[in-house]
Amino acid sequence: MLAVRSGRKMLVTTGAILAVGALVTGCSSDGGEGSAQPTNATVDGNAETGENVVIGFSGPAADHGWLGAINSAAISEGDAYDDVELRVAEGTNDANLQISQVEQFINDGVDAIVLLPTDGTALTSVATKAMEAGIPVVNVDREFSSPAAARTTILGDNYGMGQSAGQYICERLGDQPDAVVAEIAGIDSLPLTTDRSEGFADALETCGLDVDNRVAADFTVAGGEEAASQLLSAAPEIDAIWNHDDDQGHGVLAAIDSADRDEFFMVGGAGSANAMELIKSGESVLEATVLYPSTQAADGVRLARLIAQNKAMSDLVEVEVPKRIVLNAPVVTEENVDEYLPTAFSS
Template identity: 70%
Template sequence: APAADHGWMGAITQNVRDLEEQHPDIDLQVAEGTNDVNLQISQVETFINDGVDAIVLLPFDGAAMTPVALKAMEAGIVVVNVDREFEDPNAARVTVLGDNYGMGVSAGQYMCEQLGDNPDAVIAEIAGIDSLPLTQDRSQGFEDALAECDLEVSNRVAADFTVEGGEEAAANLLQAAPKIDGLWNHDDDQGVGVLAAIENAGRDEFIMVGGAGSANAMREIESGDSVLKATVIYPSTQGADGVKLARLVVQGKSMADTVEVEVPRLVQLFAPVVTADNVDDYIGSAFES
């Protein structure tokens, strides 16, 4: 996995480690998280040389990791691709994804519910890392859902999933946009910085929606006295789900409660909206930013 430089990524790895106790039949070897593509490639090559049964990989960059994943598959190793997709579907036996496009749609639909009767509503967006396809998918979903109620994004900036990046991007956005009605921030980890910038600027004229579903964000929503009124879940269980699916494939089993003999090729997780009305259902499994 990439480096745990934000809470969601830390939770990904912790949820994987927690499986060892549940499944004594898994010999779990976790490579140190890194944002260095070359190091991640060499970690996978080490696993290939060790002759492991399965590799569960959350790539820092899906395209860059595709050749080494193909090499693992050709060596007869079950590869499970998590979150950031490979370029070639043959590079993985199973792919576990969050619903990035669906996150954007959920955020946009919520905005439409809240602001759709105001044709002049100013909608702002703080994205994550703009070069990642997952960020582009989130923005596309948001744009498409807003179009359904004739709204569009007026101001958009990109951050980098970190608290510092979120604070800087939000400060720039707030300076550029003297009035905002709705703000979607793609990521609750960078949202800690976004909320700090909003507080520093003394702004509270808009509603804000988060993304990923951190416990911090949910506590803000619960409090009722924050601009943050909702967040859109992006499950931090994906890595653990990947390990569980890898285990089933290696053991020749299928998923419980499905009739299919084999594990599916693609599992996509849902992106529900969390508000004050349903926060109690989600806060227990949320990650800390």
């Protein structure tokens, strides 16, 4: 099912890296190098109503707080523009259904497609088909297996998340070589989990620490509670815990409360509003969280509009929208939490 949403007057929205800037894009409608005349890209120029464009958006089912925020932010971004008609496919975790949704967008002749694939490899072929049909594809979060499948890719930084968490723990415990560090990962079979764990281990190594106890959960509250209970039983003393995901963090914190443990501090992941409120209170073992922006699809919609209208990112001298953008993974603490709360998602 497709829902059609028409844009309204532009609002200032959440796009961590898409602020403003200088020149133009020489993209043709197929997302490649073409003969389209560049259009000056400025803050005001990009914001002004331009040529009407139809953008198709398809993402996974919103069965997780972060994914729900991804979808709602994308829809809000489409609504922010008078010149955008955003056609939203029903969220799904079925790769075959998502392929059919993209094929429908191709048949409809949309001007651009924003796609957060349930499986990047499985969606590569149909995304390539769209590109070959002259429809630029903006790939969000989960990469395709071929660079030819997307005009632009926008990603969170999973390895960087691990690095940021490890660096924060090093700052807190780097002068304690015997400190016990634990890790509660997400789903171990996912590449993103591998990247997060590798970044974490590499950062800890710089200050002589390592992961002493590690368990994996499944990004759910129940899974987080079960994994944390297992961890706490196996490790009678812990100095710091990094939990990869704030949604499963609800369960992790429940297990910590049940075990009546508070000798350690915890760092979360993703950046939910719930986690940030706990951090702000200063009354929880949760001391920080590492941001994994839930604005990625919204940024994808904004990028798709710029590409379809032959515009550029106005803070860049480059005359086209970049091929690949990786968002930052900052650490949110009590000191800077108010800066990040407005764009945080509810879990």
